[in-house]
Amino acid sequence: MLHIALLFFIGILLGLANLKSTFLILTPLVTPSFLLLTFSSHQKISFSKRFIMGWVFGLGYFLVSLYWIPNALLVEANQFSWLVPFAFLGIPAICALLMGASWIIIPWMHTQGVLRVGLFCLSWLLMECMLYLPFGGFPWSLIGYVWHRSLPMAQIAHPFTIHGLSLLTLIWGSFYYLLIEKRTKLARFSLISTLILSFLGCYLWGMKRLSEPNKIKDLPSLRMIQPNIPQKNKWHPAFQKRNLRKILKLSYASGSDSQTLIIWPEAALTYNMTPSLLRYITKYLNAEQFLITGVLETAPSFKDSFNVYNSLIVLNNRGHIIEKYRKHHRVPFGEYIPASSLLNKIFPHSLRTIAGGRTQTLRGKKPQTIQVSSDIQFSPQICFETLFGSLVSSKPEKPLWILNLTNDAWFGRSTGPYQHLQISRFRAIQANLPVVRAASTGISAVIDNHGRIIKSLPYGQAGVIDVHKKDQIRRSGQEIWSSLTGRL
Numbered sequence: 008m009l010h011i012a013l014l015f016f017i018g019i020l021l022g023l024a025n026l027k028s029t030f031l032i033l034t035p036l037v038t039p040s041f042l043l044l045t046f047s048s049h050q051k052i053s054f055s056k057r058f059i060m061g062w063v064f065g066l067g068y069f070l071v072s073l074y075w076i077p078n079a080l081l082v083e084a085n086q087f088s089w090l091v092p093f094a095f096l097g098i099p100a101i102c103a104l105l106m107g108a109s110w111i112i113i114p115w116m117h118t119q120g121v122l123r124v125g126l127f128c129l130s131w132l133l134m135e136c137m138l139y140l141p142f143g144g145f146p147w148s149l150i151g152y153v154w155h156r157s158l159p160m161a162q163i164a165h166p167f168t169i170h171g172l173s174l175l176t177l178i179w180g181s182f183y184y185l186l187i188e189k190r191t192k193l194a195r196f197s198l199i200s201t202l203i204l205s206f207l208g209c210y211l212w213g214m215k216r217l218s219e220p221n222k223i224k225d226l227p228s229l230r231m232i233q234p235n236i237p238q239k240n241k242w243h244p245a246f247q248k249r250n251l252r253k254i255l256k257l258s259y260a261s262g263s264d265s266q267t268l269i270i271w272p273e274a275a276l277t278y279n280m281t282p283s284l285l286r287y288i289t290k291y292l293n294a295e296q297f298l299i300t301g302v303l304e305t306a307p308s309f310k311d312s313f314n315v316y317n318s319l320i321v322l323n324n325r326g327h328i329i330e331k332y333r334k335h336h337r338v339p340f341g342e343y344i345p346a347s348s349l350l351n352k353i354f355p356h357s358l359r360t361i362a363g364g365r366t367q368t369l370r371g372k373k374p375q376t377i378q379v380s381s382d383i384q385f386s387p388q389i390c391f392e393t394l395f396g397s398l399v400s401s402k403p404e405k406p407l408w409i410l411n412l413t414n415d416a417w418f419g420r421s422t423g424p425y426q427h428l429q430i431s432r433f434r435a436i437q438a439n440l441p442v443v444r445a446a447s448t449g450i451s452a453v454i455d456n457h458g459r460i461i462k463s464l465p466y467g468q469a470g471v472i473d474v475h476k477k478d479q480i481r482r483s484g485q486e487i488w489s490s491l492t493g494r495l
Contacts, residue, residue, distance in 0.1 A: 010045065011063050017041050018067025024153040025072035026422050032156050039180035043127060044187065046116045057116065058107040065106025065134070069099035072148040075421035079341070082238045082417060101141060102148075109134040120188060124181040132174055139395075142339035146394050147426070150176050155429040159213030161458050164437045168396065179206060221455040222441050225407040227383050228475050229268040231443065232257045233451040234275070235469035238416040241447075247277055251288075257471050258298075259291045266473065268379075271300035272447040273389055273412040274317065280304065286326035297329075297379055298322040301389065301412040303368070304333070317342060317368050319387050319412055321379055330379060332387040333371025336395055341417075343367040374398055376406045385410045386440070393431050399438045408441040409434065415466075416448040424450055424466055432458040443474075 017038055024034040042064070046052075052060070077094040080087040110116075113133060115126035131150070138146040151172035154160040163172045182202045189195050234254045240246040258269050269292070278284055280302060289298050304318040317337070321330035337343050344367060374392075378384040386399050386406040390413045400406055411431055415424035428450045435442040435454045442454040449466035453474055462472050 010060070013045055014042075014060055014064040015067040017045070018064040018069075019071050020067075021150070022068040022071030022148070024150065025148055025426060032153050035150050035153055035176050036180045037183065039127070039177050040183035040187075043123060043181060043184040052116055054111055057110045057114065060107075061110030062100075062103045062107035065103030066099055068106070069102045069148060070096075073099055073102070075418050075423035078419045078421055078423070079417035102138065102145070105134050105137040105141075109137065121185065124178065124185060127181065128174055128177040131177055132170060135170055135173055142345045143336055144395065145339075145391075147391075147430075149173050152426070152429055152433060155432055155458070157210075158217060158458055159210045161433065161436055162213035162216045163209050164433050165216065165439060168437055169433055175205075175209070217457050217459075219457075221457055221459070222408075222439070223453075223455050223461060224476075226441055226443065226453070226474055227267040228265060229270055229443065229473075230258065230263055230266040231270045231445045231451055231453075231472040231474075232272065232275070233446060233449060233464045233468070233470055233472070234272070235448050235467060236416070237448075238414075241274075241416070242277055250277065253469070255288065255291075257469065260471070262473060263291070264293060264296075265475070267296060267383065269296065269298045270410070270443065270445045271298070271412075272445040272451075273301035273414040274303055275300050275412075275447065276302040280320075280328075282326065285322060285328070289322050289324055289326045292322075292324035294324055296324060297383075299410070299412075301414075304331075315368050316371055317389055318371070319389060319410075321377065330377045332374055332377060332389075334368070334389040334392065335371050335373050335398060336392045337368055337370055338391060343370075374400045375402050376400045376404045378404060382407075385443075386438075388412075390414065391427070393427070393434050393442075393444075396434065396437055399434070399440070406440060408443060409438060411442060411444045413444065414447040415450075420466060424448075428452060432460070 020034055020041075021038040024032065074095070076098055077091045080090050080094055109130040113126050113130035115123055115130055118126055135146065135149050138144065138149075149169055151164065151169045153176065154163075154172060161172070163175065167175075179202060182198055185198050186195055189198060232254055234250065234257060236246075236250050236253070241250065254271060254275060258271070263269065276288070292298060299319065299321050302318050302320055304316045304320070305313045306316065308314045317334040319332045320328050323329050334342075339345050374387050376384050377387055384404055384407050386409045388398060388409060388411045392398050393409075393411045393413075399409060413427065415427055418424055424446070428444070431442050431444050431452070432454050435456050436458040439456045441456050442452075444450075444452045444454065449464055449468065451472055452463035453461045453472060455461055462474065464470050464472060
């Protein structure tokens with residue numbers, strides 16, 4: 008029983024790495040050794056016990072790192088507050104099943120030394136990969152994301168992906184276990200030398216990459232809108248006109264005529280897309296400008312009266328839709344109900360999707376590069392699609408940047424919106440492309456291909472982010488060996 012309690016505590020400790028405090032970067036560099044030292048290699052542990060131990064450890068880890076998810080249920084508390092305990096415990100419990108499964112598949116506890124470390128790291132990597140499976144995937148709490156606090160180390164995600172960075176982190180965190188196990192001075196000296204040299208090598212390589220010119224120059228001139236509309240008011244009929252006026256006022260305030268793109272966040276347009284409405288919201292655009300917005304799109308259906316998609320549309324100055332992307336990866340229970348026919352029989356009057364009332368959204372095709380003009384071509388992503396590296400389009404043309412429209416208002420001032428921002432930074436690093444991130448209540452940001460935040464708006468503040476070509480040229484010309492040391 009003591010082992011079980013200790014595993015739960017170690018899981019919580021490692022889960023703290025996903026929170027905002029800078030000192031918590033140390034937790035993944037220490038806790039793997041605690042975990043490895045918990046078991047003797049001579050212990051005979053059955054399959055079922057290994058699964059339970061892995062599940063308990065995973066439960067502690069995911070409880071801490073995903074604690075903010077139930078906040079979404081409190082936006083409409085009268086409808087969904089009864090689900091809070093299920094979300095708080097249920098989602099981490101489901102994710103922890105994958106940890107338990109990985110501990111069964113890879114029996115690292117029955118080994119010792121370097122083999123034990125290797126198998127343990129492999130079991131963790133297997134768990135991270137399996138996070139892409141349940142309900143379409145939710146690869147959120149990856150241990151490699153802790154390095155957003157150190158940009159040089161974060162650059163390792165470019166050649167090796169975020170999973171490679173997770174693997175390196177776990178290997179470094181396991182060195183203390185090997186130091187305790189090794190008895191000879193030579194073995195310990197070799198281990199310490201390997202740790203220092205590998206860590207230093209990665210850091211210096213990251214510094215070198217950060218000194219290279221960024222790709223911000225590939226962005227067009229743009230204005231990004233952060234309206235900061237509370238989620239409880241967003242779809243309320245009494246607030247719709249006021250909300251739209253606020254967005255339009257921010258969009259066409261002084262300086263907008265010099266921007267090629269005006270960008271609104273996910274589902275910013277809460278009215279039906281009638282031709283007259285589209286002409287109204289684009290009437291202040293000139294012939295060289297375009298408006299990009301998120302919208303809940305309704306489309307005719309043969310089976311039902313209509314289908315609903317969470318979409319991104321590109322409008323010209325006449326209000327015509329010239330490009331469109333329908334979200335491919337939907338949020339489980341937020342935009343659709345997995346196994347809905349079964350669950351609706353169990354909860355016929357209570358269970359409905361959070362984001363879309365009683366209407367589930369349908370899945371669109373995998374994203375392709377949207378090319379508005381010769382110098383405007385981007386990969387579209389909506390909401391948590393930024394978690395999936397495979398959704399960065401490469402057809403028919405390779406994009407010049409990534410556009411992420413999102414709405415993190417559901418989660419309030421928790422770590423959720425901040426974690427989402429950091430994941431976007433890693434997507435920029437891994438894809439080697441700038442990311443433009445428009446969020447309803449924050450955190451909106453322009454991120455270069457090295458993961459640096461060039462411009463941003465804090466959570467809970469209304470405003471705009473303007474990106475001008477002259478700013479981009481100036482930024483590219485001052486690349487930052489000097490400023491980097493002061494920042495890091």
